[in-house]
């Protein structure tokens with residue numbers, strides 16, 4: 001199939017289901033939340049309990065691979081039980097399509113806060129948020145998994161509460177990594193099934209928050225030295241960031257990072 005027809009075909013089969021449709025006789029679609037690499041996500045109402053829930057469907061164009069990845073996500077989420085991770089409530093198949101039902105997390109993603117609401121994070125706020133995030137990340141690691149997709153769209157804030165969502169790429173530690181042989185170094189650092197991949201992703205997560213408050217000294221002119229030149233980061237936090245981002249030898253565990261983080265936060 002030519003590239004053009006493939007794209008048209010995929011857009012057609014991946015077209016979101018209509019608002020108001022009831023799936024499994026229980027979940028009424030209220031709003032289409034988004035389409036990711038492998039799934040379509042809806043906000044639904046559970047007509048039995050009245051609760052809002054999130055329904056994730058494997059992307060039809062991804063065929064068996066999409067179904068397999070969703071099955072994996074269901075299996076992993078079923079092993080996680082933490083108040084800051086949406087619980088997997090059910091899964092079902094309808095018309096040969098697999099669905100996962102999870103709790104709906106209210107609030108805004110860090111991506112929405114920065115890019116839609118214009119939120120500005122100070123260094124203290126950014127590292128304070130990451131300190132809370134690390135409690136969730138440590139729980140995931142202690143359970144024997146890595147998330148592998150810690151990014152600003154996957155962290156939701158609601159007041160003081162913080163949640164980590166989207167376990168679509170999560171893997172069990174020790175499993176082989178699924179890295180495309182053509183992947184660049186950046187992607188390989190994020191996708192290796194190792195704790196360091198989550199820490200590397202957290203380094204970038206922090207940079208996004210710090211850049212929210214960044215104003216170039218000369219408007220429109222980028223510094224050549226990247227974040228180390230552009231951002232005003234305290235020496236302790238800079239050392240931490242260099243380790244997270246693997247510029248300096250990285251942390252051996254999430255716990256080792258937390259020790260440094262706590263020391264810097266209490267400085």
Ligand SMILES: Nc1ncnc2c1ncn2[C@@H]1O[C@H](COP(=O)(O)OP(=O)(O)OP(=O)(O)O)[C@@H](O)[C@H]1O
Nearest residue numbers: 033034035036037039041054086103104105165166
């Ligand atoms: N449990 C949840 N509670 C609240 N919002 C959620 C939940 N799960 C997903 N979302 C939201 O639904 C939207 C789509 O999410 P989803 O994870 O399917 O795709 P994505 O993040 O856009 O892409 P990808 O899966 O490729 O990372 C996002 O805006 C996300 O914030």
